[in-house]
Amino acid sequence: MKRIHSNISQKNLDNKNKNRAQIDLLRSRLSHLDAEDKLLMTVYLENGNNTYQISQLTGLCRTSIARRINGLTKRMLDGIYIACLRNRRKFNKQQMAIAKDYFLAGLSIRKIALKRRRSRYHVDETIKKINSILKECGYANTK
Numbered sequence: 001m002k003r004i005h006s007n008i009s010q011k012n013l014d015n016k017n018k019n020r021a022q023i024d025l026l027r028s029r030l031s032h033l034d035a036e037d038k039l040l041m042t043v044y045l046e047n048g049n050n051t052y053q054i055s056q057l058t059g060l061c062r063t064s065i066a067r068r069i070n071g072l073t074k075r076m077l078d079g080i081y082i083a084c085l086r087n088r089r090k091f092n093k094q095q096m097a098i099a100k101d102y103f104l105a106g107l108s109i110r111k112i113a114l115k116r117r118r119s120r121y122h123v124d125e126t127i128k129k130i131n132s133i134l135k136e137c138g139y140a141n142t143k
Contacts, residue, residue: 022077029076032085032104037072044069071106083139090133098126 026045030038043049043057051069055062075081081104088096098116101107102123109127113120 026073026076029082032076032081032100033072034105037068037105040065040068041072075104075106080134080139083134083137084130087133087137090137091130095126095130098123099130102127 023045026041030041030045033041040054043054044051049057051062051066054060054065058065081099084091084096084099084103091099094116098112101112101115102109107115109120109123112118113123116123118126
Protein backbone atom coordinates (compact mmCIF):
# COMPACT_ATOMS: atom_id res chain seq x y z
CA MET A 1 0.00 0.00 0.00
CA LYS A 2 1.20 3.50 -0.72
CA ARG A 3 2.22 5.75 2.12
CA ILE A 4 -0.28 8.35 3.19
CA HIS A 5 1.06 11.87 3.06
CA SER A 6 0.18 14.35 5.77
CA ASN A 7 -1.01 16.91 3.22
CA ILE A 8 -3.92 14.75 1.98
CA SER A 9 -7.23 16.14 3.15
CA GLN A 10 -9.62 14.05 5.22
CA LYS A 11 -12.22 14.28 2.43
CA ASN A 12 -9.80 12.76 -0.10
CA LEU A 13 -8.86 10.05 2.38
CA ASP A 14 -12.53 9.23 2.99
CA ASN A 15 -13.15 9.02 -0.78
CA LYS A 16 -10.22 6.63 -1.20
CA ASN A 17 -11.50 4.42 1.61
CA LYS A 18 -15.01 4.45 0.12
CA ASN A 19 -13.65 3.44 -3.30
CA ARG A 20 -11.61 0.63 -1.76
CA ALA A 21 -14.68 -0.64 0.07
CA GLN A 22 -16.72 -0.59 -3.14
CA ILE A 23 -14.03 -2.49 -5.04
CA ASP A 24 -13.89 -5.10 -2.28
CA LEU A 25 -17.68 -5.43 -2.44
CA LEU A 26 -17.54 -5.83 -6.24
CA ARG A 27 -14.88 -8.51 -5.93
CA SER A 28 -16.97 -10.41 -3.40
CA ARG A 29 -20.00 -10.36 -5.73
CA LEU A 30 -18.21 -11.50 -8.89
CA SER A 31 -19.29 -15.10 -8.30
CA HIS A 32 -22.94 -14.18 -8.97
CA LEU A 33 -22.25 -13.05 -12.54
CA ASP A 34 -22.55 -15.12 -15.70
CA ALA A 35 -19.30 -16.33 -17.26
CA GLU A 36 -18.93 -13.55 -19.84
CA ASP A 37 -19.68 -10.73 -17.39
CA LYS A 38 -17.52 -12.34 -14.71
CA LEU A 39 -14.58 -12.52 -17.12
CA LEU A 40 -15.05 -8.88 -18.14
CA MET A 41 -15.19 -7.64 -14.54
CA THR A 42 -12.27 -9.86 -13.49
CA VAL A 43 -10.07 -8.50 -16.27
CA TYR A 44 -11.10 -4.97 -15.29
CA LEU A 45 -10.91 -5.26 -11.48
CA GLU A 46 -8.29 -7.91 -10.79
CA ASN A 47 -5.92 -7.48 -13.71
CA GLY A 48 -6.27 -3.71 -13.85
CA ASN A 49 -6.85 -3.55 -17.59
CA ASN A 50 -8.54 -0.40 -18.85
CA THR A 51 -11.36 -0.26 -21.39
CA TYR A 52 -8.97 0.40 -24.27
CA GLN A 53 -6.93 -2.72 -23.49
CA ILE A 54 -10.07 -4.82 -23.10
CA SER A 55 -11.41 -3.54 -26.42
CA GLN A 56 -8.14 -4.54 -28.10
CA LEU A 57 -8.41 -8.03 -26.61
CA THR A 58 -12.07 -8.58 -27.45
CA GLY A 59 -12.47 -6.61 -30.65
CA LEU A 60 -15.48 -4.79 -29.21
CA CYS A 61 -16.02 -1.04 -29.11
CA ARG A 62 -14.39 0.72 -26.18
CA THR A 63 -17.58 2.61 -25.28
CA SER A 64 -19.63 -0.60 -25.30
CA ILE A 65 -17.21 -2.15 -22.83
CA ALA A 66 -17.24 0.96 -20.64
CA ARG A 67 -21.04 1.01 -20.60
CA ARG A 68 -21.19 -2.68 -19.75
CA ILE A 69 -18.70 -2.27 -16.90
CA ASN A 70 -20.51 0.80 -15.55
CA GLY A 71 -23.89 -0.96 -15.72
CA LEU A 72 -22.60 -4.10 -14.04
CA THR A 73 -20.88 -2.05 -11.35
CA LYS A 74 -24.04 -0.07 -10.63
CA ARG A 75 -26.24 -3.19 -10.48
CA MET A 76 -23.76 -5.09 -8.31
CA LEU A 77 -23.47 -2.22 -5.85
CA ASP A 78 -27.21 -1.48 -5.56
CA GLY A 79 -27.73 -4.94 -4.07
CA ILE A 80 -31.24 -5.68 -5.32
CA TYR A 81 -30.25 -9.13 -6.57
CA ILE A 82 -28.42 -9.77 -3.29
CA ALA A 83 -31.68 -8.91 -1.50
CA CYS A 84 -33.40 -11.51 -3.69
CA LEU A 85 -30.77 -14.06 -2.67
CA ARG A 86 -31.27 -13.25 1.01
CA ASN A 87 -35.01 -13.85 0.58
CA ARG A 88 -34.76 -16.74 -1.85
CA ARG A 89 -37.13 -18.91 0.17
CA LYS A 90 -39.94 -16.56 -0.95
CA PHE A 91 -39.17 -17.10 -4.64
CA ASN A 92 -39.26 -20.16 -6.86
CA LYS A 93 -36.44 -21.16 -9.19
CA GLN A 94 -37.92 -19.42 -12.23
CA GLN A 95 -38.47 -16.17 -10.32
CA MET A 96 -34.87 -16.22 -9.12
CA ALA A 97 -33.65 -16.74 -12.70
CA ILE A 98 -35.73 -13.79 -13.90
CA ALA A 99 -34.46 -11.68 -10.98
CA LYS A 100 -30.87 -12.49 -11.91
CA ASP A 101 -31.45 -11.63 -15.56
CA TYR A 102 -33.21 -8.36 -14.75
CA PHE A 103 -31.50 -7.01 -11.64
CA LEU A 104 -27.97 -8.32 -12.15
CA ALA A 105 -27.42 -8.89 -15.88
CA GLY A 106 -29.55 -5.90 -16.85
CA LEU A 107 -31.50 -7.68 -19.56
CA SER A 108 -34.68 -6.13 -20.88
CA ILE A 109 -38.06 -7.76 -20.32
CA ARG A 110 -38.15 -8.70 -24.00
CA LYS A 111 -34.75 -10.43 -23.86
CA ILE A 112 -35.66 -12.26 -20.67
CA ALA A 113 -38.90 -13.44 -22.24
CA LEU A 114 -37.00 -14.83 -25.22
CA LYS A 115 -34.32 -16.42 -23.05
CA ARG A 116 -36.75 -18.00 -20.58
CA ARG A 117 -39.41 -18.82 -23.20
CA ARG A 118 -42.10 -16.91 -21.39
CA SER A 119 -44.38 -14.10 -22.48
CA ARG A 120 -43.38 -10.51 -21.85
CA TYR A 121 -46.48 -10.16 -19.71
CA HIS A 122 -45.39 -13.11 -17.54
CA VAL A 123 -41.89 -11.67 -17.09
CA ASP A 124 -43.27 -8.20 -16.29
CA GLU A 125 -45.70 -9.61 -13.71
CA THR A 126 -42.91 -11.69 -12.16
CA ILE A 127 -40.71 -8.59 -11.79
CA LYS A 128 -43.60 -6.69 -10.21
CA LYS A 129 -44.16 -9.57 -7.78
CA ILE A 130 -40.44 -9.66 -6.89
CA ASN A 131 -40.45 -5.89 -6.29
CA SER A 132 -43.52 -6.11 -4.04
CA ILE A 133 -41.99 -8.95 -1.99
CA LEU A 134 -38.75 -7.00 -1.58
CA LYS A 135 -40.67 -3.89 -0.48
CA GLU A 136 -42.50 -5.99 2.13
CA CYS A 137 -39.10 -7.15 3.40
CA GLY A 138 -37.93 -3.56 3.76
CA TYR A 139 -35.89 -3.10 0.57
CA ALA A 140 -36.92 0.25 -0.84
CA ASN A 141 -34.24 0.43 -3.58
CA THR A 142 -36.10 -1.76 -6.05
CA LYS A 143 -36.65 -0.64 -9.64
